[in-house]
Amino acid sequence: MENRIPRADESHRFQAAQLDMPPRLLLGPGPSNFHPRVRQALSMNEVGHLDPSFIHLMNEVQELLRYVWQTGNRFTIPVSGTGSAAMEATLANCVEPGDVVLIGVNGYFGERLCDMASRYRAEVRRIEKPWGEVFSPEEIKAGLERHKPAILGLVHAETSTGALQPMESIGRLCREFDCLLLLDTVTSLGGVPVLLDRWMVDIAYSGSQKCLSCPPGISPLTFGDRAMARLAARKTKVANWYLDMTLLGKYWGDERTYHHTAPINMNYAFREALRLVAEEGLESRWERHWKNAKLLWDGLGDLGIRCHVDERHRLPSLTTPVVPDGIDGRAVAGYLLRNFNIEVAAGLGQLAGKVWRIGLMGFNSRAENVTLLLSALEKALSAV
Amino acid sequence: MENRIPRADESHRFQAAQLDMPPRLLLGPGPSNFHPRVRQALSMNEVGHLDPSFIHLMNEVQELLRYVWQTGNRFTIPVSGTGSAAMEATLANCVEPGDVVLIGVNGYFGERLCDMASRYRAEVRRIEKPWGEVFSPEEIKAGLERHKPAILGLVHAETSTGALQPMESIGRLCREFDCLLLLDTVTSLGGVPVLLDRWMVDIAYSGSQKCLSCPPGISPLTFGDRAMARLAARKTKVANWYLDMTLLGKYWGDERTYHHTAPINMNYAFREALRLVAEEGLESRWERHWKNAKLLWDGLGDLGIRCHVDERHRLPSLTTPVVPDGIDGRAVAGYLLRNFNIEVAAGLGQLAGKVWRIGLMGFNSRAENVTLLLSALEKALSAV
Numbered sequence: 001m002e003n004r005i006p007r008a009d010e011s012h013r014f015q016a017a018q019l020d021m022p023p024r025l026l027l028g029p030g031p032s033n034f035h036p037r038v039r040q041a042l043s044m045n046e047v048g049h050l051d052p053s054f055i056h057l058m059n060e061v062q063e064l065l066r067y068v069w070q071t072g073n074r075f076t077i078p079v080s081g082t083g084s085a086a087m088e089a090t091l092a093n094c095v096e097p098g099d100v101v102l103i104g105v106n107g108y109f110g111e112r113l114c115d116m117a118s119r120y121r122a123e124v125r126r127i128e129k130p131w132g133e134v135f136s137p138e139e140i141k142a143g144l145e146r147h148k149p150a151i152l153g154l155v156h157a158e159t160s161t162g163a164l165q166p167m168e169s170i171g172r173l174c175r176e177f178d179c180l181l182l183l184d185t186v187t188s189l190g191g192v193p194v195l196l197d198r199w200m201v202d203i204a205y206s207g208s209q210k211c212l213s214c215p216p217g218i219s220p221l222t223f224g225d226r227a228m229a230r231l232a233a234r235k236t237k238v239a240n241w242y243l244d245m246t247l248l249g250k251y252w253g254d255e256r257t258y259h260h261t262a263p264i265n266m267n268y269a270f271r272e273a274l275r276l277v278a279e280e281g282l283e284s285r286w287e288r289h290w291k292n293a294k295l296l297w298d299g300l301g302d303l304g305i306r307c308h309v310d311e312r313h314r315l316p317s318l319t320t321p322v323v324p325d326g327i328d329g330r331a332v333a334g335y336l337l338r339n340f341n342i343e344v345a346a347g348l349g350q351l352a353g354k355v356w357r358i359g360l361m362g363f364n365s366r367a368e369n370v371t372l373l374l375s376a377l378e379k380a381l382s383a384v
Numbered sequence: 385m386e387n388r389i390p391r392a393d394e395s396h397r398f399q400a401a402q403l404d405m406p407p408r409l410l411l412g413p414g415p416s417n418f419h420p421r422v423r424q425a426l427s428m429n430e431v432g433h434l435d436p437s438f439i440h441l442m443n444e445v446q447e448l449l450r451y452v453w454q455t456g457n458r459f460t461i462p463v464s465g466t467g468s469a470a471m472e473a474t475l476a477n478c479v480e481p482g483d484v485v486l487i488g489v490n491g492y493f494g495e496r497l498c499d500m501a502s503r504y505r506a507e508v509r510r511i512e513k514p515w516g517e518v519f520s521p522e523e524i525k526a527g528l529e530r531h532k533p534a535i536l537g538l539v540h541a542e543t544s545t546g547a548l549q550p551m552e553s554i555g556r557l558c559r560e561f562d563c564l565l566l567l568d569t570v571t572s573l574g575g576v577p578v579l580l581d582r583w584m585v586d587i588a589y590s591g592s593q594k595c596l597s598c599p600p601g602i603s604p605l606t607f608g609d610r611a612m613a614r615l616a617a618r619k620t621k622v623a624n625w626y627l628d629m630t631l632l633g634k635y636w637g638d639e640r641t642y643h644h645t646a647p648i649n650m651n652y653a654f655r656e657a658l659r660l661v662a663e664e665g666l667e668s669r670w671e672r673h674w675k676n677a678k679l680l681w682d683g684l685g686d687l688g689i690r691c692h693v694d695e696r697h698r699l700p701s702l703t704t705p706v707v708p709d710g711i712d713g714r715a716v717a718g719y720l721l722r723n724f725n726i727e728v729a730a731g732l733g734q735l736a737g738k739v740w741r742i743g744l745m746g747f748n749s750r751a752e753n754v755t756l757l758l759s760a761l762e763k764a765l766s767a768v
Binding site: 004005006007008009010011012013014015016019021022023024026028030031033034039040041042043044045046047048049051053054057060063064066067070072080081082083084085088112115116118119120193195197207209215216217218237238239240241242243258259260261262263264265266268271272275278279281282283286287290337343348 | 388389390391392393394395396397398399400403405406407408410412414415417418423424425426427428429430431432433435437438441444447448450451454456464465466467468469472496499500502503504577579581591593599600601602621622623624625626627642643644645646647648649650652655656658659662663665666667670671674721727732
């Protein structure tokens, strides 16, 4: 037997130190900190991905997701990857080569939708607004008339700008133009009202690590009947095996056919995060996010700092304060991290150097965090 | 403010019970149970995905992976998904439409490689062996001569059959035929010798939840210089945004450019799992897996049960005992789960109903587990 054991090369072997991470307060664009009960669930003892107890948990996760998304969609599941994987899954499954896909681009994530759709060989068209603004129903209608898309993709809560896209009446327009409505709810789900069925949204995705306050690594998506019909009518195989919903549907559906090994412990954590939402209730949760956002906005005003986004379209879960003239935004963020263990993010793309991105998401949307942040920010502004 | 809070539909809201999972001993084809230190690391306090402390951890994970894989490959990273995502990532990046990809198919995962490669529009060719057998260098040489592939894909440890593909001399053949060698090491990495550089493997992937004994949800891949050159020479964009290594490389490389939010806590757990391998040392670990597998094989022999795979090519981390005549294999597995909380799996594909799949992987490769399993199996055989 011993002759089957070769010598190992030791050149990359080293003794890593015991894991020790700093106690950060995550007030950037995500991840947010998670609730202590989510942490406990995460480290619960593991079972197999086809264990009867896990199958039961999968059903619970699906039903809790329907509540959080306010949808009756049967096909509502978490994808085994981060939010970007769920984002890509929606396009990979619904786009066939040559389809016209119209994207509302008013920030980084609209751009990414264009990039992803093009990789599935969609004919991508764009309507655009400056970063921080939103689309009016008239602008969307004009886009639908002009481009006659198979899918309209919008970002509900633009994490790069802090703008919240109003959704009333857009679903009806999409039906009128026989177009599927795809919605990015990454930074809105569980923090601000997302009413998928009322808004007639056909396809949506989100992340776990924003207003749901679960670690990153699992991310939900949902397909309504019109999207499922489109999936069933595909002429070509989905050009992505891992994210192929015709295969995944058999694992999450009645067949329970093995597809890939689900991230067991991430599903535990996700269930607990969703369970906390159901306990609190969506209305209370939405109100809490608004109240704490308002506290932040008022406090920023007191410091003489204005917000980039007009209050009518301002996202409660992510605020983009304008960096005052003469201040180095990155230096302030660095100061907050080094001196107070607080993470806030700098702007990106069109807003690089111009704004900060401050998240009050899920568990982190609490008055004590706002108070600490404002006080620390005041110190940082005078120190850098 | 209150008028911004709509009424929520309560129809899918329910009070889920406190999370409570049964204490399973996972002796199937994976996931395996993880070490108590991995569990602790998993629930360590979270930081942001661009936090300096996380960037430091990423470097450590990469270096530990190089040791475990016995490679100097600079591009060695964990993918933010389960093993199937890393598997797909290798093909998505290295295949361009029309490329000839030759796959050795002697089990379920060879079949999957064919399916995945076809989705990236490869011209897929196959060499085949019955499930449980392996390819000889002569058979592989004949395949290379006949098909002149750009990539040869092999499964080192076939989780569906329990066969271990010998790798000596295959890398040299691939260089001779100017072909990249891609290797599935999902059920071998960290359990049986995997010597990527010595074997001249260009591309490899694995999972976290087998012999590395980390929860599923993160999975490594590595590209050698020849694979990186191929990636750099691509004429088309990678047809998968989430798994595009030209983008991911910027996050894991010196630039640290945001791509997607890494699964922070899964990276903590993965680092600890790799750290445990480095502490134990690969040679000791390989020997431990052989010793406990031998214990299992001898014990099965004592029960009159033979193994499906010839001992010369038998995988220590996954054994496929033949279900004796007149015994219902699924009923035995069910009995073990219900009465002893032990998970073993039934066969699949060509081996459905014919074998069990018993894993002794990573933390679970221990004498006490073998002893318990053999004793429980004996009881199950007389009970069903």
